[in-house]
Amino acid sequence: MGIKALGYVVVETEKAAEWDRFLTEFVGAMHAGDAADGTALYRVDDRVFRLAIKPGTREWFVAAGYEVESRAALDALAEKVAAAGRSVEWASADDARARGADALFRTSDPAGNGLELYCGDARTAEPFVSPIGVPCFITSDMGMGHAVFSAPNFDETIAFHCDVLGFRQTDMPRFELFGPDGPSMGFAFLHADNGRHHSIAFGEGPVPPSGAVHIMLEYPTLIEVGKAHDRMKRFGYPESATLGRHVNDQTTGFYVQTPSGFDLEVGCDSLVIDPATWETTRHEAISTWGHEWAWQKALKEQQGEQA
Template sequence: MAVRSLAYVRVAAKDLTAWRAFGEQILGLAAVASDDPNVLLLRMDDRPWRFRIERSDHDRLLAAGLEFTTEADFQAALNSLRSAGVELTSGTPDGAQARAVRDYVTCADPSGNPLELCWGHVVTGTPFVSPVGTSHFVTDDGGMGHVVLPALKLKETRAFYLKHLGFGDSDEMRIPIEGGSLGLHFLHAAGPRHHTVAVGEFPHPAGLIHVMIEAPALDDVGLALDRALKAGHHLSATLGRHTNDKMVSFYVRSPSGFDVEYGCGGLLTPDWSTFTPTITQKEDLWGHKWDFGH
C-alpha cells in the first residue's frame, strides 16, 4: 500500500508570466501549449506535465500529488485513512483528466498539507524537449523529485505518512535554533529516491519549503546555476552536497516564494529492506550556504 513516488505538484500563483520564464529559462522545463490562460503546465519527461501552476490572487502549494503503483495499493491506503477517520474527497472524472491520472482523492496530513493521492498516469508518447537543452530529468521510478513540507505537528505528521501511506524513515535531523532545535524527518516511498517527502517543524507562508528536481549531470546543475545568477534570481542556498541523500544542488527562489532545489547525483536505494535509517548531525558535506533573504 505504499506510495511509490511524487507524481506532480500543483501551485496557486499570482504571476504565470514569471513562472513560465522561471520554469523554461532557469529550470529548463517545457511549457505545454494550453487553451486555458489561467493554467501553466510544465513538462519534464514523458508525462503531460509535472508542475501545474494555476492563476490565483495568492501564492501557495495547492497539492503534492503522491502516486501508488497499483489500484490495489491506492485502495488499501484509502481504507487505512478511512478507518483512521481521515477526511477524503473523491476525485471526479474531469479532475482525473485534468491531473492526467486514472483516479485520485484529496486529503490533508495532520499539519494541514494538501495531498492528492493517485494511481495510473497518462503517457504522452512524444519526447520531452527542454527549451535550454537539458537532455532529460531523472524521474522514472523515483518520480519527479521530492517535497519538503511544513509540519508543526511533526510527530503526528511523520506517523501519518508511515502508517497510512507506507513511507519509511530515511533520515532525521535537528536544526539548532536559539534556545532549542527543530526536527526534520526524511521519508522514503517505495521508489528508490532517498526521500520523496520530508517534513520540517517550521512554518512556510507558501505551504511548501522546497521541491527538488534532479538533472542527470553536474554540468546541468552548473548551467542552471549560471542561468539563475544571470537572471538575478534569489539563491536561497549556494551549491553544496547534502550529507543524507548525497545530492549536489543549489536552491533558487521560485516566483511563488518557495524554493526549488535543482540537483544531481541523488542517492538511489533499489532495495529498502536492507536500508538502515540514519540520524544526520551535519546537514551538508560541503556548501549550501543559506540565505533565506527577502
C-alpha cells in the same frame, strides 16, 4: 505496497507569466499546453506533466501528487486516511484525467499540507524537448523528485505519513541550525517504494506562507547544475542556498526561490537506496560542504552591523 513516487505538484499563483519564464527559461521544463481551466502544464520527462501552475488569487503550494500501485491500493488507502480522521475528496473522472491519472482523491496531513493520491500515470510518446537544451531530468521509477513541508505537530504528522500513507523513514535527524547553544529542529526524510533517498520530507515548525518549504528536481550532471546556477544569476533570481553537497542524500546543488516564495532545489548525483533493505539513519549535519543559507547570510550581516 505503499507510495510509488512523487508524480507531480500543483501551485496556485497570481504570477503565471513569471512562473512560465522560471520553468522554461531557467529550469528548462517544457510547456505542455494548458488545461481547460487555464492551468499551465510543464513536463520534464514523458509524463504528461510534472508541474501544474494554476491561476488564482494567492501564492500557494496546493498539493503534491503521489502515485500508488493500483486502484485497489488507492481504495484501501482512502479507507485508511478516512479512518485516521482526515478528509477524503474523490476527484471526478474528468478531474482525474486532467491530472494524468485514472483515479484520484485529495486530502491533507495533520499539519494541513495538501496531498493528492492517485493511480494510473499517463505518459506521452511526444519527446521531451527542453527549450534551453537540458538533455533530461532524473525521474524514471523514482518519480519527479521530492517535496518538503513543515509541521508544527511534527510527531503526529510523521506518524500519519508512515503509519497511514506508507512512507518509510530514511533519515531522522535533529539539526542544530543555530549552533550548539540554540534550539534543535527535528527533520524527517521519508522514502517511497523506489530508490530515491526521500520523496517527501518535513521540518519541525510552522507551515510557511507559501504552503511548502521546497521541491527538488534532479539534473543529469554537475555541468547542468552549474549552467542552471549561471542562469539563476543572469536572471537575478534570489539564491536561497549556495552550492553545496548534502550529507544524507549526497545531492550536489543549490536552492533558488520560486515566484511563489517556496524554494526549488536544483541538484545532481543523488544517492540511490534500496528501499527494501534501507535502515534509518540519523545524520547530525546538513551538508558536507557549501549550502550557506540566505537567512545565515542575513544574520551575519545583522551581526556585523551591530558590532
